[in-house]
Amino acid sequence: MTAIVSNLIQPPPNATALLQVRDLCKSFAISKNANLQAVDRVSFDIYPGESVGLVGESGCGKSTLIRLITRLLDVTSGTIKFENTILSTVAVRQFPQSPHRKDIQLVFQDPTDSLNPRFTAYDTITEPLTRLTGLRDQAQLRHRADELADLVGLPQELLSRFPHQLSGGQKARVGIARAIALNPQLLVLDEPTSALDVSVQAVILHLLADLKERLGMSYLFVSHDLNVVRLLCDRVLVMYLGKIIESGPVDQVFNHPRHPYTEALISAIPSFEAKPHPIPLTGEPRSPINPDPNVCRLYGRCPKGEDQCRQAMPPLEEVTPGHWAACHFHNE
Amino acid sequence: MTLDQSSAVPAASTLAVTPHLLSVDQLSVEFRTRTGVVRALEAVSFDIQPGKTIGIVGESGSGKSVTAFTLMGVLDRAGQVTSGKAIFQSDRVAVDLLKEPESSLRQLRGKELSMIFQNPRTALNPIRKVGKQITDVLRCHTDLAGEDLRTRAIEMLASVRIPDPDQRFDAYPYELSGGLCQRIMIALALACSPKLLIADEPTTGLDVTTQATVMNLIKDLATQRQMATLLITHDLAMASEYCDRIIVMHAGHVVESAPTHSLFQAPRHPYTAKLIAATPEAHKAFRDLIPIMGNLPDLKGADLPPCRFSQRCDRYDPALCTQTPLVRQSVTPEHQVACWKPL
Numbered sequence: 001m002t003a004i005v006s007n008l009i010q011p012p013p014n015a016t017a018l019l020q021v022r023d024l025c026k027s028f029a030i031s032k033n034a035n036l037q038a039v040d041r042v043s044f045d046i047y048p049g050e051s052v053g054l055v056g057e058s059g060c061g062k063s064t065l066i067r068l069i070t071r072l073l074d075v076t077s078g079t080i081k082f083e084n085t086i087l088s089t090v091a092v093r094q095f096p097q098s099p100h101r102k103d104i105q106l107v108f109q110d111p112t113d114s115l116n117p118r119f120t121a122y123d124t125i126t127e128p129l130t131r132l133t134g135l136r137d138q139a140q141l142r143h144r145a146d147e148l149a150d151l152v153g154l155p156q157e158l159l160s161r162f163p164h165q166l167s168g169g170q171k172a173r174v175g176i177a178r179a180i181a182l183n184p185q186l187l188v189l190d191e192p193t194s195a196l197d198v199s200v201q202a203v204i205l206h207l208l209a210d211l212k213e214r215l216g217m218s219y220l221f222v223s224h225d226l227n228v229v230r231l232l233c234d235r236v237l238v239m240y241l242g243k244i245i246e247s248g249p250v251d252q253v254f255n256h257p258r259h260p261y262t263e264a265l266i267s268a269i270p271s272f273e274a275k276p277h278p279i280p281l282t283g284e285p286r287s288p289i290n291p292d293p294n295v296c297r298l299y300g301r302c303p304k305g306e307d308q309c310r311q312a313m314p315p316l317e318e319v320t321p322g323h324w325a326a327c328h329f330h331n332e
Numbered sequence: 333m334t335l336d337q338s339s340a341v342p343a344a345s346t347l348a349v350t351p352h353l354l355s356v357d358q359l360s361v362e363f364r365t366r367t368g369v370v371r372a373l374e375a376v377s378f379d380i381q382p383g384k385t386i387g388i389v390g391e392s393g394s395g396k397s398v399t400a401f402t403l404m405g406v407l408d409r410a411g412q413v414t415s416g417k418a419i420f421q422s423d424r425v426a427v428d429l430l431k432e433p434e435s436s437l438r439q440l441r442g443k444e445l446s447m448i449f450q451n452p453r454t455a456l457n458p459i460r461k462v463g464k465q466i467t468d469v470l471r472c473h474t475d476l477a478g479e480d481l482r483t484r485a486i487e488m489l490a491s492v493r494i495p496d497p498d499q500r501f502d503a504y505p506y507e508l509s510g511g512l513c514q515r516i517m518i519a520l521a522l523a524c525s526p527k528l529l530i531a532d533e534p535t536t537g538l539d540v541t542t543q544a545t546v547m548n549l550i551k552d553l554a555t556q557r558q559m560a561t562l563l564i565t566h567d568l569a570m571a572s573e574y575c576d577r578i579i580v581m582h583a584g585h586v587v588e589s590a591p592t593h594s595l596f597q598a599p600r601h602p603y604t605a606k607l608i609a610a611t612p613e614a615h616k617a618f619r620d621l622i623p624i625m626g627n628l629p630d631l632k633g634a635d636l637p638p639c640r641f642s643q644r645c646d647r648y649d650p651a652l653c654t655q656t657p658l659v660r661q662s663v664t665p666e667h668q669v670a671c672w673k674p675l
Contacts (some may be wrong), residue, residue, distance in 0.1 A: 057539035058510065167627060168392075197391040197566060199624035202610040206623065224539055227612035231621060254614075268544040270569035271614050272596050281541050284495065284509065 016083075017045035018218050019069070019186055024078035024088070026064050036289050038064040040242035041078070046186065051212060051219040053229035053250065055265065056239035059285065062222050065239070066188055069220070070106050071095040082186070102132050102182035109191040111171035115163040121174045122159040125149070128181045148177040151214075153207060169200035173207070180211065187212075188220045193228060205232060226269050230254055235322075238262045241288055241297040244316065248323030258325035260302050296328075304329055352379040352421065353560050354403070354528055359416030359430070361395075361402055368632035372398045372411070373584045377660075380528065385554060385561040387575035387592075389568055389607070393628050395584040396564045397450075400530045403429055403562075404447050405437045420445065420528070443473040446521035448550075450533040452513035456505040462516045463489070463501030469523045488519040492549060511542035518550060525557055532564045547574055568611050572596055580604045583628045583640035586660070590667040600663050600674040603641050639672070647673045 026039040038061045046052050056062050067073040069080060071092060080088040082100050090098055105128075108114035115124055125145050129135045135144075149156050152173040163171055172192065179187055192208070193201040209232060212219060223229050229236055229250065236253050238246040238261065246259040257263045264281045281301045291297065296309040308328050316326045361373040373395045380386050388396045401407045403418055418429040422444055429437070441447075449455035457465055466485040470476050476484055482501065489497035492515040505513055514534060521529060531550060535543040551574055554561050565571050571578055571592070578595050580588040580603065588601040599605040609622040626644035629636060638656040642648050652672040660668040 057541060198568070198607060198610045199391055201612075202621050202623035205612070205618075205621065209618065225612070226540065227614060227616075230614070231612055231616075231618045264541055268540040269614065270540075270543075270567060270573050272569055272572050272608070272611075273614075281545075284512075 015047055017081075018048045018050075018083065019046040019220075020079075020081040021045070021069070022079045022081070024065070024068060024080065025076045026061075026068055026073065027076050030289060034289050037242050037291050038288065039068065040291070042239075042242075042244055043078075044237055044244065044247060046218050046220060048185070048218055049212075049216055050235065051221060051233045053233035053236040054220060054222045054239060055224060055226055055229055055236060057224065057285070059241075059288070060239045061242040061288075062239055063190065066106070066190055066220070066222060070104055070188055071098075071101075096132075102128070103185045105179040105182065105184035105187055107175055107179045107187065107189045107192045110195050111168060111175050112163060112195070114175055115171060117163055120160050120162055121149075121154070121166065121170075121177075124174055125159070125177045125181055128178060132182060144181070148181055151180070151211065152177045167200075168196050169203060172196060172200070172204050176204075176207070176211070180215065180217070183215065185217060186220065187217045188222070190222045191224065192221075194223070194225065201228075208232065226254070226265060238265070241285055241291070243297055243326065245298070245327070246325045247316075248319075248325075252320065252323045256323075258319050258323070258330040259327045260304055260329075261298050262325075296326075351381070352419075353382045354380040354421070354429075354562075355417075355419045356399075356403070357417045357419070359399070359402065359418060360414045361398055361407070362412050362414050363408070363410045364412065365410060365632070370631045371584060371636065372631060373402070375657075376416070376581075376584075376586050378579050378586065378589060380560045380562060382527065382560050383554070383558040384576045385551070385563055385574055387563045387565060387571035387578040388581055389565055389571050389578060390581035391566065391628065393583070393631075394581040396566075396581055397532055398584075399581075400447065400532050400562065400564055404441060404445065404530060405429065405432070405434070406447075439473075442469050442521075442526075443524045444526050445528040445530065446524075446526040447530040447532065448514075448517050448521050448534045450536055452510065452517045453505060455517060456513060456520075458505055461502050461504060462508070463503075465516070466520055466523055469520060473524045485519075485523075488523050489516075491522075491553070492516075492519045493545075494519070510538055511546065514538060514542075514546050515549070518546070518553075522553060522557075522559075526559060528560045528562065529554065530562045530564070533566070534563070535565075535567075535570070543570070550574075568607055569613060580607070584631060585640055585658070585670060587641065587671065588667075588669045589660070590663075590669075594664070594667050598675075600667065600669040601641075601671050602645050602647050602673075602675060605675055639670075641671075647675075649673055 022043045024039055024042045027035040027037045030036050054062055068075055071087060074092055075088040079086055085100060095101055122145050125148055126141045129141060129144060135141060145159060146156050149159055154170060154173040158170060193204050196204060221233055233250050236250050237244050240261050246253060246262045254266060257266055283301045286297060286300060294313055296314055299305055299309045314326045314328045316324045319325050319330050357377050359373055359376040363370040363372055376399060390396055402413060413430050419426050420429050463485050466488055467481040470481050470484055486497045486501055489500055494500050494512060494515055535546050563575055575592050577591050579586055582603050588604045599608060606624045610624050612621055629640050629643060638658045639653050642653050655672060658670050660670045662668050
């Protein structure tokens with residue numbers, strides 16, 4: 001397998017974004033006057049061929065954001081624009097009829113749970129073809145399945161096997177083959193390697209980098225493993241309690257984080273090198289239910305946490321070209 | 333597990349007194365399944381000194397958890413210990429954990445040796461208040477009663493830095509976050525100040541920030557109480573931060589055992605070197621992330637090679653690597669490797 005070094009690509013300033021998300025909000029009504037604000041005014045772009053990482057702790061709204069983009073959840077407010085079509089107004093039930101349904105595909109977290117146990121690998125890989133393109137010709141389906149198996153490095157003789165007869169790495173390959181079967185433009189990867197051993201994880205990461213290069217897809221790569229995001233992505237979005245609090249090119253964000261939360265995240269990554277003790281954030285995250293719009297979401301856990309932080313929500317500001325941070329003290 | 337009635341109360345004199353808190357020697361475990369005998373552990377040996385943290389690392393299926401379950405005496409019924417000793421230095425006497433009857437193991441578990449399980453949500457009782465789960469342990473192993481139980485449990489909750497321990501005493505596991513549930517597990521395991529804590533993937537499924545908090549907590553408590561810890565993990569980077577010594581397992585064998593520093597500076601077993609190369613790390617370029625080819629061998633196979641890594645190894649030499657039995661050689665007094673062609 002060829003290793004492709006993921007280069008830092010600055011999105012061309014006048015290129016059209018493949019995916020444009022503006023002020024996207026999703027709230028869930030918990031009771032009569034309690035709303036859980038899962039995604040709060042999120043805006044970002046993904047350019048063709050770009051790989052964007054999305055990181056943040058559990059409960060920060062990563063999964064809700066993915067479900068909004070893949071149109072599995074209805075939007076509360078804001079827009080999702082894919083190429084030149086507004087998708088946020090398309091109802092979830094109508095989306096399968098949308099011509100863009102096949103352009104956005106998802107690779108799920110757990111390769112075992114996300115495969116139908118009664119489908120062979122062949123059935124799993126060809127299902128999107130029969131469902132969304134209406135392809136019924138057995139010879140053509142067979143040909144495409146073989147082609148996809150080759151593409152993801154799954155031996156063709158394993159296509160007749162059921163998930164329980166496959167290893168973790170092979171199941172991950174089936175999940176990826178299913179997602180790329182329709183030649184999507186945007187592949188959303190939800191923690192694709194978190195259930196795999198390091199030995200297999202490295203194989204799958206190389207496969208993903210290779211596929212991206214060959215098929216020219218864009219990735220939205222969700223992970224809590226920051227080292228993996230650093231290797232595979234061009235840009236990274238850091239999310240905390242429904243808001244994007246920092247975004248920028250991976251090298252910039254990892255080497256010069258401007259938000260205290262990003263700094264804590266990075267310092268907490270275990271490494272082989274001797275290094276100073278991680279700065280763990282104290283306390284628990286604030287409640288996402290009816291959050292105060294004028295208090296910084298990290299207030300209370302943040303080592304800075306001054307009066308200013310509970311009087312005004314810090315806006316996302318451009319620190320250096322392409323690198324944004326939402327902190328009153330981003331210049332310190 | 334074999335129950336040998338004659339050794340129900342082992343006399344201190346019958347077992348050699350060791351300076352180790354736990355000394356595992358030539359432990360082998362088999363699982364009898366319908367399709368054959370799985371040789372899950374073979375001749376596993378290691379020692380743990382009081383107050384030290386020892387890490388066991390390896391891929392899934394390498395026997396890490398089977399080792400932990402065997403030591404705790406909670407191995408599945410299909411599993412059988414076929415040989416070996418596990419001498420634990422209890423308060424008064426040295427006992428062989430593999431030969432103790434269940435009744436005396438019950439006295440030890442939770443009191444002198446405890447375990448933290450991988451998934452706190454499934455390991456805690458979902459329909460019992462977390463405080464009550466802690467008082468259950470205290471009632472079993474201490475003389476405390478009545479209000480003292482509650483007071484002590486709240487102290488335990490506070491010691492694992494749970495905010496508002498008074499209120500959390502009455503919480504059910506579903507009301508708490510993953511990180512808090514894991515802290516409850518730790519409070520539960522440490523309630524009686526055990527001498528040995530076995531932590532089986534204590535931070536899998538937790539966020540990096542929570543992982544750092546939980547691991548620092550375990551480390552601090554271990555230092556305060558001079559408690560030894562056996563940390564089981566697949567995360568080499570994490571093991572390198574918290575362990576004094578690391579044992580690398582592959583397909584039921586201990587392939588390398590060394591102080592953390594020398595293991596990472598100069599791994600001698602090809603598998604260890606490959607594991608390190610496959611781990612994503614800060615400042616490692618993508619092309620330097622090298623996958624390990626092949627899978628673990630089928631442990632049911634009748635023709636398992638003496639070196640179970642030989643099929644995946646690029647240093648394999650048929651003349652050398654087929655010698656039986658595979659023995660662990662000392663590279664330095666502290667560093668052992670089970671390889672005929674070490675790096």
